[in-house]
Amino acid sequence: MQKVSFFKSIHVKLVLIYVLLIVIALQIIGIYFSKELEDSLKGNFQDSILQRMELVQYSIREEMLKESNETNSTSTTTPTPESGIDAILREFSTDDINEIRVIDRRNRILATSDRDNQSMVGQRSNDDIVRTAMSVEALQDNIALDKQTMPMQRVWVLAAPITDTVGPNSEVLGAIYIESNIEKVYEQMSEINRIFAAGIAVSLAITIILGILVARTITRPISDMRKQAQAMSKGNFSRKVRVYGTDEIGQLAIAFNHLTNRLQESQSTTEAERRKLASVLSNMTDGVIATDRKGKIILINEPALSLLHDTRESTLNRPIASVLGLDQEYSFEDLIHMKESVSLDFSTSDAPYILRANFSVIQKETGFVNGLITVLHDITEQEKIDMERREFVANVSHELRTPLTTMRSYLEALADGAWRDENIAPTFLNVTQTETERMIRLVNDLLQLSKMDSQEYELNFEFVEFNKFFTHIIDRFEMSKSKNVEFLRLLPETSYFVDVDADKLTQVMDNIISNSLKYSPDGGNIRFGVTVHENMLRVMISDDGMGIPKENVGRIFDRFYRVDRARARSMGGSGLGLAIAREMIEAHGGRIWAESEEGVGTTVFFTLPFELDGAGDWE
Ligand code: ATP
Numbered sequence: 001m002q003k004v005s006f007f008k009s010i011h012v013k014l015v016l017i018y019v020l021l022i023v024i025a026l027q028i029i030g031i032y033f034s035k036e037l038e039d040s041l042k043g044n045f046q047d048s049i050l051q052r053m054e055l056v057q058y059s060i061r062e063e064m065l066k067e068s069n070e071t072n073s074t075s076t077t078t079p080t081p082e083s084g085i086d087a088i089l090r091e092f093s094t095d096d097i098n099e100i101r102v103i104d105r106r107n108r109i110l111a112t113s114d115r116d117n118q119s120m121v122g123q124r125s126n127d128d129i130v131r132t133a134m135s136v137e138a139l140q141d142n143i144a145l146d147k148q149t150m151p152m153q154r155v156w157v158l159a160a161p162i163t164d165t166v167g168p169n170s171e172v173l174g175a176i177y178i179e180s181n182i183e184k185v186y187e188q189m190s191e192i193n194r195i196f197a198a199g200i201a202v203s204l205a206i207t208i209i210l211g212i213l214v215a216r217t218i219t220r221p222i223s224d225m226r227k228q229a230q231a232m233s234k235g236n237f238s239r240k241v242r243v244y245g246t247d248e249i250g251q252l253a254i255a256f257n258h259l260t261n262r263l264q265e266s267q268s269t270t271e272a273e274r275r276k277l278a279s280v281l282s283n284m285t286d287g288v289i290a291t292d293r294k295g296k297i298i299l300i301n302e303p304a305l306s307l308l309h310d311t312r313e314s315t316l317n318r319p320i321a322s323v324l325g326l327d328q329e330y331s332f333e334d335l336i337h338m339k340e341s342v343s344l345d346f347s348t349s350d351a352p353y354i355l356r357a358n359f360s361v362i363q364k365e366t367g368f369v370n371g372l373i374t375v376l377h378d379i380t381e382q383e384k385i386d387m388e389r390r391e392f393v394a395n396v397s398h399e400l401r402t403p404l405t406t407m408r409s410y411l412e413a414l415a416d417g418a419w420r421d422e423n424i425a426p427t428f429l430n431v432t433q434t435e436t437e438r439m440i441r442l443v444n445d446l447l448q449l450s451k452m453d454s455q456e457y458e459l460n461f462e463f464v465e466f467n468k469f470f471t472h473i474i475d476r477f478e479m480s481k482s483k484n485v486e487f488l489r490l491l492p493e494t495s496y497f498v499d500v501d502a503d504k505l506t507q508v509m510d511n512i513i514s515n516s517l518k519y520s521p522d523g524g525n526i527r528f529g530v531t532v533h534e535n536m537l538r539v540m541i542s543d544d545g546m547g548i549p550k551e552n553v554g555r556i557f558d559r560f561y562r563v564d565r566a567r568a569r570s571m572g573g574s575g576l577g578l579a580i581a582r583e584m585i586e587a588h589g590g591r592i593w594a595e596s597e598e599g600v601g602t603t604v605f606f607t608l609p610f611e612l613d614g615a616g617d618w619e
């Protein structure tokens with residue numbers, strides 16, 4: 001899971017924003033507050049000083065006016081108002097006033113409240129502020145640094161003119177100079193500011209803690225959801241986000257859980273669909289191959305792989321035309337437009353192997369080709385059956401044409417007048433009769449085979465003691481044989497009972513024995529044997545005849561198969577006898593095969609299920 005670094009987390013960002021906002025707000029409040037406080041404290045201080053100054057101003061004016069009247073009436077040359085003024089100054093001097101000075105109109109200091117500095121009385125005043133106050137006849141003030149104190153303190157310096165009357169035509173009598181200690185106000189202010197700052201620090205600390213807690217309530221569900229989203233991307237849908245409340249984030253968490261459920265549902269449906277499709281694809285017998293729009297294989301099912309004898313690794317992402325071995329004849333474009341199916345011939349000299357491929361295009365509504373689906377069937381068997389059928393028809397027509405053409409020529413000769421010749425006519429008629437019989441036999445054989453093919457025949461089972469049954473057939477052949485062939489019976493003493501259709505089995509054995517007779521030389525042997533192998537009765541008929549070439553032995557049970565057609569036909573065979581025999585023996589639950597060596601002899605074996613006691617209804 002990707003970690004969100006601490007400083008980039010929303011939690012920290014929220015707290016930071018919150019704290020910054022509070023700091024800014026407090027800062028603004030603080031500035032406003034201290035400004036207002038300063039104004040108000042300073043105003044109060046100055047008002048109180050001014051009030052007192054007015055009183056002083058009034059008292060001194062009165063004193064000065066009184067003294068000037070006295071001076072005018074008594075005409076004393078050295079007026080001494082100082083003592084009266086001194087008394088006033090003493091009365092008014094307080095803690096917050098450093099010094100009060102009274103200056104007369106000629107800029108001479110008349111009195112000072114400063115006890116340590118009485119020497120300045122009578123001297124000229126150098127203060128500009130006093131001169132300005134007298135000349136403009138208005139109150140002057142400024143804040144200055146008192147150089148006598150260490151560290152230097154701020155003082156409020158005031159100079160006010162003293163006039164004889166109040167009004168436009170007044171005359172300036174002198175001025176008052178007041179130096180008040182405003183530093184106390186500033187000290188008070190910084191004390192208040194300190195308290196205020198401490199308050200801010202405490203409240204900031206509390207709000208930071210609260211902010212962290214509040215931010216947690218927002219960020220915790222969000223980080224929960226983040227974790228869940230990450231788990232979901234890994235396919236884990238079991239987690240649920242905790243819902244902490246009903247606010248927007250709570251709603252979001254509910255919606256998120258809902259989304260998880262829906263996603264899980266739709267994912268499991270998709271997964272089920274995918275599995276269904278996969279199982280359909282792998283369980284169908286046809287091979288299916290899908291390509292992308294460029295013809296590269298993107299999906300191939302098991303049957304397709306086994307039909308093509310290929311592996312998934314070597315086929316995926318390869319062009320389909322080359323996998324199907326069609327790249328010489330067709331391009332992918334050709335396959336897209338292919339309407340008919342294409343036969344893929346993978347036959348080798350040993351075995352035929354033919355596949356059929358059908359193509360269908362995956363197309364969008366716009367006609368844009370998105371891919372190609374190829375379906376493969378194994379049609380080897382079908383092709384083989386088709387070929388056999390064609391061969392069969394050719395064989396039948398050939399077999400019928402030979403006797404028919406023979407008959408036609410004989411009948412033509414008879415019609416041309418041979419019928420009148422008493423020597424030739426019977427022979428010719430005899431030939432046509434033989435050929436007709438041969439045709440009838442052939443047609444009967446074919447009918448029998450066709451019945452067997454369509455399972456239309458019934459077997460009439462009966463219990464037969466096999467040795468007795470076999471001996472009976474051999475006897476019949478021995479009596480009617482035309483060749484000098486010796487029959488050797490290798491039959492066991494034990495009685496073996498078989499449940500068979502006696503007529504059909506007789507037909508089978510007739511054919512095998514007549515073949516042996518047919519192909520045996522004069523003076524040869526034919527051996528008849530019965531043994532038991534693997535719980536089956538094994539019957540053997542063996543001759544010393546011309547034999548069959550090794551490679552053809554397996555084929556003598558095929559329809560119309562004869563080792564040497566010309567000779568066999570001259571011996572009256574059509575090649576259906578053993579084919580019928582095989583069908584019959586298999587219908588009885590047995591097996592038939594032959595072993596042979598050219599020039600040495602042939603042995604035909606067949607097996608039948610048997611029982612040791614004849615509980616059946618044989619006689
Ligand atoms: P049909 O039996 O229909 O009259 P057929 O005897 O030629 O004709 P099958 O009995 O099916 O046909 O035998 C098929 C072929 O197998 C024969 O044509 C013959 O070439 C060969 N064959 C069968 N039995 C022997 C044998 N004992 N010795 C040598 N060749 C044999």
Ligand code: MG
Nearest residue numbers: 511515573577
């Ligand atoms: Mg035969």
